[in-house]
Amino acid sequence: MELFSDWSCWEGASVDNAPPSYKGHRYPVEVIAHCVWLHFRFPLSFREVEELMLERGVMVSHETIRRRCAKCGQSYANDLHRRRSRPGDKWHLDEVFIRVNGERKYLWRAVDADGTVLDILVQNQRDTAAARRFFRRLLKKACSVPRVVVTDKLRSYSAAHREVMPSVEHRSHKGPNNRAENSHQPTRQRERAMKGFRSVGGTQRFLSAFSGISPHFRPRRHLMTAVHYRVEMTIRFAIWDQITGATAPPTAA
Structure with a gap:
C-alpha cells in the first residue's frame, strides 16, 4: 500500500517547499490553516467553524473565515496536488x-x-x-x-x-x-x-479546493490496520503543516 511518505512529485512538476505568504493577515498561520482544514474536511458552515474556534479561545468572525477559505483553500489544494504521485494510466x-x-x-x-x-x-x-x-x-x-x-x-x-x-x-x-x-x-x-x-463560479471554486483537500485526509481506512491508519494520518498532517506553514493547531491562551 502506498503511503504519502513515498509520494513524489509528478514528472515535470516542481514542488515549492515554501508555504504561502500571509503578509498583511491579522491572524497567525496556525489559525488560518486550522479554519481551512475544518471547513473543507468536515461538513461545517463558516458560523460553525467560528463557534469551534471560539471554544478554543480564538475570536474570529465567520466572514473572515469565509475570506480565508476562499483565498487559501485553492492554494493549499494546488500544493497537495503537486505532491501527489503521477496519476495512473486508467x-x-x-x-x-x-x-x-x-x-x-x-x-x-x-x-x-x-x-x-x-x-x-x-x-x-x-x-x-x-x-x-x-x-x-x-x-x-x-x-x-x-x-x-x-x-x-x-x-x-x-x-x-x-x-x-x-x-x-x-x-x-x-x-x-x-x-x-x-x-x-x-x-x-x-x-x-x-x-x-x-452560484456556478462559487461552486467551481469550492469543489476544486474541496476535491484537493478533503481526500488528503480520507485514506482508504478499510484497507488499513489501526496502527497503519494512525501512522498514515500523522504523515498527512505533517504534510499539511508543511504546505500551510503551520506548526500546531491553535489553543486557548
Missing part, C-alpha cells in the same frame, strides 16, 4: 447533475484507478462541447496522457474522445462507473449540508 470519467441556485448544472469528474480525483468541472451542459472542454482541461492539469479512459454510454464522450485524444483507448459501458461515481459521494454529502450551491 482514467474514469463521469458526470452528475447538481443544483446551483435551483438550476440544473453538470459536475464532470475524472479519477484514476486508485480513486484519486484528477479534476472536476461545473458546466451548464453535457454535450460534445462540454466533454471536449473537460478533456482538454483534464489533459492540461494532469500533464500526462492516459492509456485508457472509461466512461458511460453518453455519446458526447465518444465524439470528444475522437477529437481530443484519438490515440487513447476508450471503453464505454452501461454499468456503473464505480471509481468515478464513488468519488461523487463526498460532494453529495457536502451539497446536502450546505443546502445546495449558490
Whole structure:
C-alpha cells in the first residue's frame, strides 16, 4: 500500500517547499490553516467553524473565515496536488447533475484507478462541447496522457474522445462507473449540508479546493490496520503543516 511518505512529485512538476505568504493577515498561520482544514474536511458552515474556534479561545468572525477559505483553500489544494504521485494510466470519467441556485448544472469528474480525483468541472451542459472542454482541461492539469479512459454510454464522450485524444483507448459501458461515481459521494454529502450551491463560479471554486483537500485526509481506512491508519494520518498532517506553514493547531491562551 502506498503511503504519502513515498509520494513524489509528478514528472515535470516542481514542488515549492515554501508555504504561502500571509503578509498583511491579522491572524497567525496556525489559525488560518486550522479554519481551512475544518471547513473543507468536515461538513461545517463558516458560523460553525467560528463557534469551534471560539471554544478554543480564538475570536474570529465567520466572514473572515469565509475570506480565508476562499483565498487559501485553492492554494493549499494546488500544493497537495503537486505532491501527489503521477496519476495512473486508467482514467474514469463521469458526470452528475447538481443544483446551483435551483438550476440544473453538470459536475464532470475524472479519477484514476486508485480513486484519486484528477479534476472536476461545473458546466451548464453535457454535450460534445462540454466533454471536449473537460478533456482538454483534464489533459492540461494532469500533464500526462492516459492509456485508457472509461466512461458511460453518453455519446458526447465518444465524439470528444475522437477529437481530443484519438490515440487513447476508450471503453464505454452501461454499468456503473464505480471509481468515478464513488468519488461523487463526498460532494453529495457536502451539497446536502450546505443546502445546495449558490452560484456556478462559487461552486467551481469550492469543489476544486474541496476535491484537493478533503481526500488528503480520507485514506482508504478499510484497507488499513489501526496502527497503519494512525501512522498514515500523522504523515498527512505533517504534510499539511508543511504546505500551510503551520506548526500546531491553535489553543486557548
